[in-house]
Every structure is written in structure tokens, then in C-alpha cells.
Amino acid sequence: MTGTTVVSFEQAVSAPYCTRLLADLGARVIKVERPGSGDFTRSFDTDVDGLATHFVWLNRNKESLALDVKDPDARPALEALLDRADVVVQNLAPGAAQRLGLDAESLVARRPRLVAVDISGYAPDGPNAHRRAYDLLVQAEAGACAATGWPGRPARPAIPAADVGTGLMAALAALAALQARHVHGRGAALRMSMFDVTADLMGFGLLHARYTGEERPPDGMSSPTVSPYGAYPTRDGRQVVLGTTNDDEWQRLTRRLLERPDLADDPAYATNDQRWHHRDAINTEIAAWTSQHDIADICTRADAAGIGNAVLRPVTEAAHHNELTERERWTTVGSSVGPVATLLPPFGSATWPARLEPVPALGEHTEAILAELATGGTAPTEREN
Numbered sequence: 391m392t393g394t395t396v397v398s399f400e401q402a403v404s405a406p407y408c409t410r411l412l413a414d415l416g417a418r419v420i421k422v423e424r425p426g427s428g429d430f431t432r433s434f435d436t437d438v439d440g441l442a443t444h445f446v447w448l449n450r451n452k453e454s455l456a457l458d459v460k461d462p463d464a465r466p467a468l469e470a471l472l473d474r475a476d477v478v479v480q481n482l483a484p485g486a487a488q489r490l491g492l493d494a495e496s497l498v499a500r501r502p503r504l505v506a507v508d509i510s511g512y513a514p515d516g517p518n519a520h521r522r523a524y525d526l527l528v529q530a531e532a533g534a535c536a537a538t539g540w541p542g543r544p545a546r547p548a549i550p551a552a553d554v555g556t557g558l559m560a561a562l563a564a565l566a567a568l569q570a571r572h573v574h575g576r577g578a579a580l581r582m583s584m585f586d587v588t589a590d591l592m593g594f595g596l597l598h599a600r601y602t603g604e605e606r607p608p609d610g611m612s613s614p615t616v617s618p619y620g621a622y623p624t625r626d627g628r629q630v631v632l633g634t635t636n637d638d639e640w641q642r643l644t645r646r647l648l649e650r651p652d653l654a655d656d657p658a659y660a661t662n663d664q665r666w667h668h669r670d671a672i673n674t675e676i677a678a679w680t681s682q683h684d685i686a687d688i689c690t691r692a693d694a695a696g697i698g699n700a701v702l703r704p705v706t707e708a709a710h711h712n713e714l715t716e717r718e719r720w721t722t723v724g725s726s727v728g729p730v731a732t733l734l735p736p737f738g739s740a741t742w743p744a745r746l747e748p749v750p751a752l753g754e755h756t757e758a759i760l761a762e763l764a765t766g767g768t769a770p771t772e773r774e775n
Contacts, residue, residue: 391416397475405481406448407557413451414735425456428752439727450723456753470763481509494579504577505567513583528552532588541607556587617669622680629702646695724748
């Protein structure tokens with residue numbers, strides 16, 4: 391995406407994740423922030439040597455322009471910035487972008503080659519357009535929380551699926567619109583609602599409810615549709631996760647891992663649907679076996695039997711997982727407090743090095759960007775991938 395300029399009016403997670411992906415891919419991303427306070431995730435915590443974990447995660451490879459978009463005196467610079475943009479992304483509060491003329495339809499009406507993306511909690515033409523929407527609120531409304539946890543004990547997934555899913559979808563849509571512009575020369579006004587994305591991600595669960603009028607009960611670490619698939623205790627006090635996704639894997643699990651041909655031959659367990667309805671009995675049998683073995687032994691045996699397996703790890707262990715450390719997935723980027731840890735982008739190529747530019751301080755690039763806009767030149771902060 392070298393040579394593509396993205397201007398963002400963003401807060402929190404969904405839009406910043408979208409633009410961080412575009413920045414990782416090589417776009418120049420100019421993050422417009424409120425002078426004095428900036429993106430409110432800057433103050434969520436101070437865990438990264440004084441910086442906030444959310445902000446460090448979401449804002450590498452960006453430039454920060456402190457500009458009060460409500461100030462009439464700032465409008466000439468804002469318009470000049472928008473004139474240079476290829477993509478504009480915003481997730482301002484309901485109605486704010488329209489009042490400022492920064493919504494996608496208004497922007498593309500004035501600049502037909504622009505790709506503009508509105509990210510909102512609910513569709514702007516829907517009955518909930520006026521409502522504020524954060525990740526937890528949207529997941530609750532879309533059924534994700536009720537489908538997580540245990541019966542009567544709903545839970546919010548640790549990964550902010552509504553935010554991250556929307557950011558991914560928005561980045562994908564922006565890339566597709568840029569490709570279409572390359573073909574026919576026109577931009578696009580794109581709308582993306584967190585609720586619509588989360589409903590789409592609910593997938594089979596939403597379809598099941600629509601067609602049956604029922605919902606499958608959440609079952610903690612187990613699957614709502616597949617059995618056996620869950621976490622089981624081990625002799626050394628850990629939990630192993632074992633999963634089967636088809637009847638052949640059930641046969642391998644019972645014959646080769648558990649050494650229980652009686653379970654393999656039981657006609658009551660022949661199909662996944664049958665096993666799911668007998669999941670409590672099956673889980674009891676598996677747990678009885680795993681409780682007699684240490685976790686390393688179970689994983690070795692499961693690998694040999696061709697059975698999917700995993701260790702249920704706390705986050706403190708996951709942060710030092712050998713998949714990260716042995717492949718050197720952790721690296722550092724610059725920041726106002728010095729080098730800070732970051733993961734390499736999940737996409738990569740031997741001929742396409744990862745872009746690892748700093749996490750910006752609030753307004754760090756304001757002077758250079760304003761000078762660029764005033765002179766028509768190129769700011770010294772512009773980077774190429």
C-alpha cells in the first residue's frame with residue numbers, strides 16, 4: 391500500500407485496528423486526535439512503561455496530528471488533509487461525523503475518488519442508530535455473550551470480537567474499494583456496523599436459533615455443536631483440550647488414545663449429533679482417562695493418534711509461548727518512552743519485511759504535517775514500506 395494515505399478520526403479499538411492493519415500493509419496513516427487528550431485509550435492504563443496497552447497495541451506505524459476538527463480556524467488544514475487522502479476512516483460518536491461533514495457519504499460527494507469508511511455500533515439507518523455501542527454492549531445485543539460461558543452465567547469473550555471483527559471487515563472492504571477504484575476510477579462510501587459484523591460472526595448459532603426457535607446452551611470450554619470437544623483435568627493439575635470434528639477422529643480418539651474400542655463400537659455414539667446429545671457421559675469417560683496421565687504425555691499420545699490437542703494456558707504463559715519465542719514473533723517499536731514490545735504482523739513474506747514504525751506521542755507529527763499541507767511538499771515523517 392505504499393503511496394496510499396489514510397486519514398483517521400478514531401477512538402478505542404474498531405477503527406484503530408482497521409487503520410493499524412492498513413499501516414502494517416504499508417499505508418501512511420495520519421491519526422487526527424483531539425488536542426490535549428487524544429484517543430481516550432491513551433489513558434486506559436500505564437502498563438507499558440507508562441503507556442496504555444490498548445494504545446500501544448493499536449497505533450504503531452501511525453502519525454499523530456493534534457487538530458480540533460470543531461474549530462473553524464482548523465478547517466482549511468483539515469480540508470487540505472482530506473484532499474490528499476485516499477482513504478478516510480471514522481468511528482466518532484453517533485451523529486458527530488455528520489455534523490462535521492466527515493461521514494462517508496458527505497466526503498465522497500465532495501471527493502468522488504475517495505474511499506471513506508464509517509464504523510458505527512449500529513446501522514445509521516436502523517432503529518438503534520442513536521445508541522452508543524461498545525464491544526461488550528454489542529456482543530450482549532447480538533447474542534455472543536449468551537452463547538459464551540455456562541447456562542445462566544453468560545460471559546464476554548476475552549478477545550473483543552465485535553471491535554476486532556469490525557476492524558478486520560473495514561480494512562478488507564477498504565482494500566476492495568481501492569482495487570475497484572483502480573479499475574473504474576471511482577471511490578466508495580462504505581458503512582460498517584459492529585452489530586452487523588457480530589451477527590455475521592455468530593454464524594451457525596444464529597441460524598440454529600432462527601430455524602429451530604431454540605438455542606444451544608453454552609458449555610464453558612466445550613463446543614455448542616461438536617462432541618467431544620473440551621477441556622479435561624490431568625494428573626499433574628493442568629487442563630488438556632481435546633477436540634474431534636468428525637466421526638473418523640472419534641474413532642481414533644477412542645481406539646488409539648483412550649484404548650476404548652467399546653466406546654468406538656457403541657452405536658449410540660456413532661455420529662456427532664448422537665455424541666453431542668450424550669456429551670456428559672462421553673466427557674466423564676474422557677476425564678477419567680486424562681486424570682490418570684500428565685499433560686505432556688497426553689499431548690504426545692494425542693499427536694501420535696492424530697487428535698487435536700492443546701494446553702489450557704494462562705495468559706502469562708501464552709505471552710511466552712514457544713510459538714512466539716522460538717520464531718521471534720516478539721519485537722520492539724519506538725515510542726515516547728523508548729522501545730516497547732509488539733508482535734510482528736500476522737502476515738509476512740521473506741521478500742516483504744514487516745513495517746515497525748513507532749507508536750506516536752499525542753500530536754508528535756502536527757508541526758510537520760501542517761507544514762506539508764501549507765507548502766504542498768512532503769512531510770519528513772512520511773514513510774515508505
